[in-house]
Amino acid sequence: VIVQRGETIFREGEMSDGMFIILRGEVTVRVVDDVGQMGTLAALNEGQFFGEFALLGSPLRTAHVEAVTRVELLDVDAEVYELLTERSALFRDAIHTSWGLRERQNIVARISVLSGLPDDGRDRVIVALERAPVQARELVVRRGDTTDRICILCRGSLEVYTRDEDGQKQALRQLRGGRLLVDPAVLSGDTYRVHARALEPCVIFWLSRELLLELVGDTPDRLSALQNFFGATASGER
Secondary structure (H helix, E strand, C coil): CEECCCCEEECCCCECCEEEEEEECEEEEEEECCCCCEEEEEEEECCCEECHHHHCCCCECCCEEEECCCEEEEEEEHHHHHHHHHHCHHHHHHHHHHHHHHHHHHHHHCCHHHHCCCHHHHHHHHHHCEEEEECCCCEEECCCCCCCEEEEEEECEEEEEEECCCCCEEEEEEEECCEECCCCHHHHCCCCCCEEEECCCEEEEEEEHHHHHHHHCCCHHHHHHHHHHHCCCCCCCC
16 A cells, blocks of 8 residues: 555544554554644654554554555454464464553543653553453442542443432443543542443453542642643533
C-alpha cells in the first residue's frame, strides 16, 4: 500500500480489518483525550508496525494514523497474520509484547489527568495499570466499594447508575472505551457512590488511587485540575 505525505491511513473509530508493517517512510499515531485534545502517541518508521489491535480483539480502530512522509506499507490481513504467527515465534512474540505496552499507552493518552503527567509519572502509571477482562452484565463497581482503586474503561461500555430508597434504578450515564469512571469519592477516599455494570464484554484497567494522588502532587494547579475532573460526575464523556 502506498500512502502520500499528509494522507490519513485510518481514523479512530473506523472498522478495522488488519495491521500494517512499514516498509519505508514514517507515520504518526494520535488519539483524542477526554477533553477533546489530539495528542501524539507515537512516531513509527521503517520496520515497525501498527493497527495490530484489529487482530487482537478490537473491532474498531483505536487511534488516528497519518503519513508524515510518503510511506510504503505491507497490509497484513487476518489470514496472513494467522500464518505468520503460526510459522514465526519471533513475529508472534513481537506482536504480543508490543500490544501489551501499546494498550496501556493508548489508555493513558486518552485521559487528560494521566496524559498531563510528566514523562516519568506516565511511565509509572503504565507499569502499574492492572488489566481485567469483564463479561457482559458483570458488576464492575458496586456502591459502597472502597475507592482505593480507580476504574478505567479500555474497551466496551459500562452503565453507571444508582438506586433510590425504593430500590429503583436511576441511570446516570454510559461510558465508552477510553474513559475513566469519575466519582468525587475518589478524592476524599470515601466509598463509591455509584454502581457500574458492563453492557457488553469489556476490558478495564485498575489504577491505584494512592499512586495517582502521589503523582499529581500537592501543587495548587494540579490539585485544582484533579478536583475539577473528579467533580464532573454529570459528564457523559467521563
